[in-house]
Amino acid sequence: MTVFLFVILASFLFSLLLFGMGQKVFKRMTWFASLLPISLFLYFSSFAKPIMNGEVFNFFTAWVPSMSINLDFRLDNLALLFTLLITGVGSIVFLYTTQYMKGHPKLMRFYVFLSIFMGAMLGLVTSNNIITLFIFWELTSISSFFLIGFNNTESSSRKSAIIALSITGLGGLALLAFGVLAGQLTGTYSIAEMLQSPEIFANHEYTVYLLIFIFLAAFTKSAQFPFHFWLPGAMKAPTPVSTYLHSATMVKAGIYLLLRFTPHFQNNSYFFTTLLIVGAITMLYAAFQTLFKTDLKGILAYSTIGALGIMVFLIGIGTSASITAAIVFIVVHALYKASLFLVTGTIDHQAGTRDITKLGGLRKVLMPLSIAGLIAAFSSGGFPPTVGFIGKDLIYEATLNGGLNPTVLTTMAVLTNILMVFAGLLVGVKPFTGKQPVELGRIKKPHFLLWFMPMILAALSLLFGLFPAMVESLFTHNITPLLTGEASPHLAIWHGFNLIILLSAITIAGGIALYFLWKPSHKKESSMIKFNVWSPKSLALKFADLFQRLSYFLTRTFQNGYLRRYVLIILVLLTLVFGVHVFVNPRIFLSVKEIKELNWNEIVILAMMLVSVIFTVFTKSRLSAIAGMGVLGYTMCLIFVFYGAPDLAMTQFSIDTLTVILFVLVLYRLPKYLKLSNRTNRVRDGIIATSFGTFLAFTIIEIMNETPIKSTTEYYAENAYILAKGKNVVNVILVDFRGFDTMIEISVLAISAIGVFALLKLHLKKHEK
Amino acid sequence: MKSLILKTVSKTLLPLLILFSVFVLLRGHYLPGGGFVGGLIAAVAFILHAFANGLPETKKLLRIHPGFLIPIGLTIAILSALAPIILTGDPLMTGLWQEQDVPVLGKIGSALFFDMGVYFVVVGVCLTIIFTISESV
Numbered sequence: 001m002t003v004f005l006f007v008i009l010a011s012f013l014f015s016l017l018l019f020g021m022g023q024k025v026f027k028r029m030t031w032f033a034s035l036l037p038i039s040l041f042l043y044f045s046s047f048a049k050p051i052m053n054g055e056v057f058n059f060f061t062a063w064v065p066s067m068s069i070n071l072d073f074r075l076d077n078l079a080l081l082f083t084l085l086i087t088g089v090g091s092i093v094f095l096y097t098t099q100y101m102k103g104h105p106k107l108m109r110f111y112v113f114l115s116i117f118m119g120a121m122l123g124l125v126t127s128n129n130i131i132t133l134f135i136f137w138e139l140t141s142i143s144s145f146f147l148i149g150f151n152n153t154e155s156s157s158r159k160s161a162i163i164a165l166s167i168t169g170l171g172g173l174a175l176l177a178f179g180v181l182a183g184q185l186t187g188t189y190s191i192a193e194m195l196q197s198p199e200i201f202a203n204h205e206y207t208v209y210l211l212i213f214i215f216l217a218a219f220t221k222s223a224q225f226p227f228h229f230w231l232p233g234a235m236k237a238p239t240p241v242s243t244y245l246h247s248a249t250m251v252k253a254g255i256y257l258l259l260r261f262t263p264h265f266q267n268n269s270y271f272f273t274t275l276l277i278v279g280a281i282t283m284l285y286a287a288f289q290t291l292f293k294t295d296l297k298g299i300l301a302y303s304t305i306g307a308l309g310i311m312v313f314l315i316g317i318g319t320s321a322s323i324t325a326a327i328v329f330i331v332v333h334a335l336y337k338a339s340l341f342l343v344t345g346t347i348d349h350q351a352g353t354r355d356i357t358k359l360g361g362l363r364k365v366l367m368p369l370s371i372a373g374l375i376a377a378f379s380s381g382g383f384p385p386t387v388g389f390i391g392k393d394l395i396y397e398a399t400l401n402g403g404l405n406p407t408v409l410t411t412m413a414v415l416t417n418i419l420m421v422f423a424g425l426l427v428g429v430k431p432f433t434g435k436q437p438v439e440l441g442r443i444k445k446p447h448f449l450l451w452f453m454p455m456i457l458a459a460l461s462l463l464f465g466l467f468p469a470m471v472e473s474l475f476t477h478n479i480t481p482l483l484t485g486e487a488s489p490h491l492a493i494w495h496g497f498n499l500i501i502l503l504s505a506i507t508i509a510g511g512i513a514l515y516f517l518w519k520p521s522h523k524k525e526s527s528m529i530k531f532n533v534w535s536p537k538s539l540a541l542k543f544a545d546l547f548q549r550l551s552y553f554l555t556r557t558f559q560n561g562y563l564r565r566y567v568l569i570i571l572v573l574l575t576l577v578f579g580v581h582v583f584v585n586p587r588i589f590l591s592v593k594e595i596k597e598l599n600w601n602e603i604v605i606l607a608m609m610l611v612s613v614i615f616t617v618f619t620k621s622r623l624s625a626i627a628g629m630g631v632l633g634y635t636m637c638l639i640f641v642f643y644g645a646p647d648l649a650m651t652q653f654s655i656d657t658l659t660v661i662l663f664v665l666v667l668y669r670l671p672k673y674l675k676l677s678n679r680t681n682r683v684r685d686g687i688i689a690t691s692f693g694t695f696l697a698f699t700i701i702e703i704m705n706e707t708p709i710k711s712t713t714e715y716y717a718e719n720a721y722i723l724a725k726g727k728n729v730v731n732v733i734l735v736d737f738r739g740f741d742t743m744i745e746i747s748v749l750a751i752s753a754i755g756v757f758a759l760l761k762l763h764l765k766k767h768e769k
Numbered sequence: 770m771k772s773l774i775l776k777t778v779s780k781t782l783l784p785l786l787i788l789f790s791v792f793v794l795l796r797g798h799y800l801p802g803g804g805f806v807g808g809l810i811a812a813v814a815f816i817l818h819a820f821a822n823g824l825p826e827t828k829k830l831l832r833i834h835p836g837f838l839i840p841i842g843l844t845i846a847i848l849s850a851l852a853p854i855i856l857t858g859d860p861l862m863t864g865l866w867q868e869q870d871v872p873v874l875g876k877i878g879s880a881l882f883f884d885m886g887v888y889f890v891v892v893g894v895c896l897t898i899i900f901t902i903s904e905s906v
Binding site for chain 1: 901
């Protein structure tokens with residue numbers, strides 16, 4: 001149990017370790033970082049056997065049990081699939097990066113972020129508690145932000161990082177809302193236990209909100225239309241990041257969330273219909289966009305969005321066959337897309353460009369890489385005997401047998417897949433064939449790891465294709481519990497001649513034809529730019545811009561840095577609140593009898609107060625005004641003394657003394673009033689001050705007439721000695737009952753002292769200001 | 770301020786006021802007082818001394834920069850809050866109390882140490898702010 005907790009936290013601890021090593025030590029042993037994903041991969045592989053036999057592992061550690069937030073991890077086949085993907089692709093990416101980013105001055109930082117991301121992702125897919133799931137979800141967004149903006153000297157990188165963070169962060173908030181709502185409705189925060197209240201997810205007055213929130217979370221994370229635009233921007237990240245986060249793992253977190261909650265929503269037709277529609281739009285839109293891209297990573301980004309769309313679409317069909325197809329497709333896509341990304345990375349590394357129109361004929365120098373590219377492209381296109389073929393088979397099987405309108409669904413799937421064949425060939429084959437353009441110059445042979453790593457992934461695509469039983473026994477065997485009561489189809493490379501084979505053939509033929517007929521060019525790419533005005537991206541950016549301008553306006557108006565303005569705003573607002581209250585609901589009684597009972601000492605204090613106030617207002621010297629304020633403060637203390645609040649009196653007395661000293665210190669050296677503020681301002685301030693005082697007094701009189709609710713007071717008075725062994729209730733509240741508040745208050749005091757010290761002792765030289 | 774009387778008096782008053790502030794701190798759990806007020810009184814004592822004798826004199830007397838009292842105080846307070854977790858396994862900030870009464874002080878518990886932390890933070894904060902400002906203007 002504790003071992004598992006350690007495994008989840010290992011990546012975070014490991015990142016600290018890397019941090020401790022420092023850039024210099026790390027540079028000499030970059031291989032060291034790869035130990036983490038490899039050992040985690042081996043650890044999770046050890047679960048494969050029992051989980052294939054239907055076991056589920058639970059690891060529970062109480063964390064904040066009073067709020068139902070627990071370190072509750074659950075490893076079932078879906079979670080295992082993802083953990084193996086994360087650690088497996090992670091191992092390859094970690095090793096690949098040692099060469100790809102060799103000699104980068106901030107390589108250590110890169111691995112630190114990558115490790116944090118891996119830990120967060122592992123936590124995300126194994127969490128059984130919706131709140132910890134949310135925490136890990138946010139951690140993936142944050143580490144993704146740092147990785148996208150890794151080249152932080154480029155403004156475009158930073159901008160992409162911010163866009164990605166704001167979109168995925170929005171989804172994170174939605175996930176929190178979903179988690180809290182679902183937790184409150186079902187009475188449990190454990191995802192597995194939520195299954196026991198299916199009616200909440202099927203038909204309840206709040207079900208619609210649950211749907212909205214989960215969709216918002218999943219669609220932003222998994223780049224579904226209209227939130228897809230952050231993903232192409234995220235390609236600003238170094239290629240290993242795009243491989244790992246933005247195609248193989250993080251973007252699939254949304255898919256994971258949908259799959260995880262499919263059993264909960266299985267009786268909710270809105271859930272499936274929405275997924276079907278959004279997935280269909282996304283896959284068609286993104287696949288269509290690949291026609292107009294010339295940057296290899298741009299093509300891959302849109303084909304990734306298309307693939308994510310296919311997954312959502314498949315879940316949306318909502319049959320057991322389609323869910324199996326979605327899960328197999330996750331594996332298929334991770335293998336071929338990661339491979340293609342790494343191929344692209346190596347091409348970029350060796351040839352110095354990713355522009356498809358400038359690349360060609362690389363097979364002579366990069367022979368092994370071209371083989372990896374070819375296999376990956378074939379798997380992407382669904383050519384037999386790669387695993388992509390099986391994936392495509394399953395997709396057609398799902399569309400033909402499920403849903404409302406099989407013809408429409410199948411047509412959409414075929415269209416998307418033809419474009420995916422095209423995209424795969426474009427990235428995996430086009431750069432290697434034809435004649436090498438002269439501009440490319442001499443290309444050096446890459447380091448062994450730079451072609452071997454994509455090769456491993458491509459080889460796996462082939463291996464799983466030849467032996468589909470491996471995928472089945474590993475991943476889809478026990479996945480059926482996602483939808484109760486239906487058996488999952490068996491995976492095989494050959495089902496005999498049928499409609500599905502025909503569709504596959506059409507897809508491949510269509511894709512190849514498109515590849516030879518359609519040549520991507522910059523002219524075509526720029527022809528699409530005029531539509532950008534209406535793209536979700538530019539709309540979102542316009543909204544962000546508007547929001548920013550509104551914030552500037554508000555800040556300039558309310559936070560202009562003049563203390564007098566702040567005081568004015570606060571007083572005017574409070575005056576309005578009190579004033580409206582007094583006028584709307586006047587309940588002020590003053591009994592004359594009580595006034596008559598004034599003591600002589602009270603009368604003296606009141607007189608002193610009045611005199612000091614008048615003196616303060618009309619004096620012409622700063623110091624005497626402060627002295628007047630001091631006298632006023634002391635007379636207040638006297639009132640506290642007479643009315644039995646000695647603690648308050650003592651504190652107020654010391655504070656007043658200190659305040660006066662402070663004012664004197666600051667103002668002592670200033671010249672006398674050079675000029676008073678003008679007459680209008682003084683009249684205005686006078687009116688505001690007087691009305692504020694008057695309404696405050698009215699409100700206090702009203703409060704005095706209310707019968708106070710004594711329960712809190714009585715509780716403290718009764719329990720101060722019993723629970724906290726103190727007789728001074730005020731102090732007991734400060735150090736015991738509300739001790740945590742005091743703790744934070746003294747921290748704030750400390751911060752303010754440091755602030756004053758730093759501001760005044762900071763002797764900046766002129767050029768630093 | 771060059772007043773001989775104030776100078777002389779402040780030197781006698783300083784130990785007395787600090788003693789009084791400690792007294793206020795310790796009685797806080799049973800009678801009016803506590804770490805916050807105690808800390809303020811101690812701060813006032815030092816400031817009075819600084820007014821009469823000049824800031825350099827007071828700083829010499831303090832030996833360390835008053836700012837150092839802040840982390841000391843915060844540490845004491847945090848330790849007293851963590852003590853129940855470490856010592857008895859109770860939740861954060863559970864009051865721990867000695868069995869027997871100590872003469873004069875009464876029962877000693879984690880709350881007293883917490884209050885001492887508050888005392889040090891308040892002295893540190895007040896003196897840091899006021900010293901810094903009076904040095905800078």
